[in-house]
Amino acid sequence: MKKFRILMALFVVVVFAGFVFAVAENGSESLTKLMDGNKRFVSGTLAQKDLGDAKRKELVKGQKPFAIVLTCSDSRVAPEYIFDQGLGDIFVVRVAGNVVDPISIGSIEYAAEHLHSPLLIVLGHEKCGAVAATLEAKGKPEGNIGAIIKKIMPAAKSAKKKGGTKDEILEAAIKENVKNTAHEIMKKSKIIQHLVHEGKLKVVAGEYSLQTGKVEMIEFECCSKPCVAHTEHHRSH
Numbered sequence: 001m002k003k004f005r006i007l008m009a010l011f012v013v014v015v016f017a018g019f020v021f022a023v024a025e026n027g028s029e030s031l032t033k034l035m036d037g038n039k040r041f042v043s044g045t046l047a048q049k050d051l052g053d054a055k056r057k058e059l060v061k062g063q064k065p066f067a068i069v070l071t072c073s074d075s076r077v078a079p080e081y082i083f084d085q086g087l088g089d090i091f092v093v094r095v096a097g098n099v100v101d102p103i104s105i106g107s108i109e110y111a112a113e114h115l116h117s118p119l120l121i122v123l124g125h126e127k128c129g130a131v132a133a134t135l136e137a138k139g140k141p142e143g144n145i146g147a148i149i150k151k152i153m154p155a156a157k158s159a160k161k162k163g164g165t166k167d168e169i170l171e172a173a174i175k176e177n178v179k180n181t182a183h184e185i186m187k188k189s190k191i192i193q194h195l196v197h198e199g200k201l202k203v204v205a206g207e208y209s210l211q212t213g214k215v216e217m218i219e220f221e222c223c224s225k226p227c228v229a230h231t232e233h234h235r236s237h
Contacts, residue, residue: 027202097130
């Protein structure tokens, strides 16, 4: 009987510790997961994924993605591959030029508020066609594609003012566009603002290199203070 009580006590401790660990996961830990996955992707040492029947049945019961990724629709920029994640791990919102509108912001809010994802990364990428097209656009943008160009235009104008070579201007516009998108999400979503201020959501920005496969973090002003997001850590690799 005594042994049984000891075993039960140990069981309770183990279960409770596991619960605390699960709840304790925050945005910084989720970012580390993503960046570790990116390192595996770059090195080609990908983790084994559970894509079997048991995993699919488990996900039927519900999802709990540990991160939200807003990125471009470009076929070369697939977050699940870039961050070496499996089914149910990340909540992905993709649109050309990684810009946002009420629908995409609503999607982000759903993942942050209802699925309790503790991290949002706004991810741009090298040689972004949508940004390049905006830099080359002449006259007033029209139509549905014009709506995308209109969103990116402030970043394009800012990059042109800074000057440089064509490639330098494109790169500056890509980074500026990522920061503008992150700011727009914060500005237009009271839900995201609240979660960030409560410490329940971390918002970061990054850029994916088509050539190397690496994701480099981009510093931007978030909640009146710089959001560095492991910049020093990632540059050391």
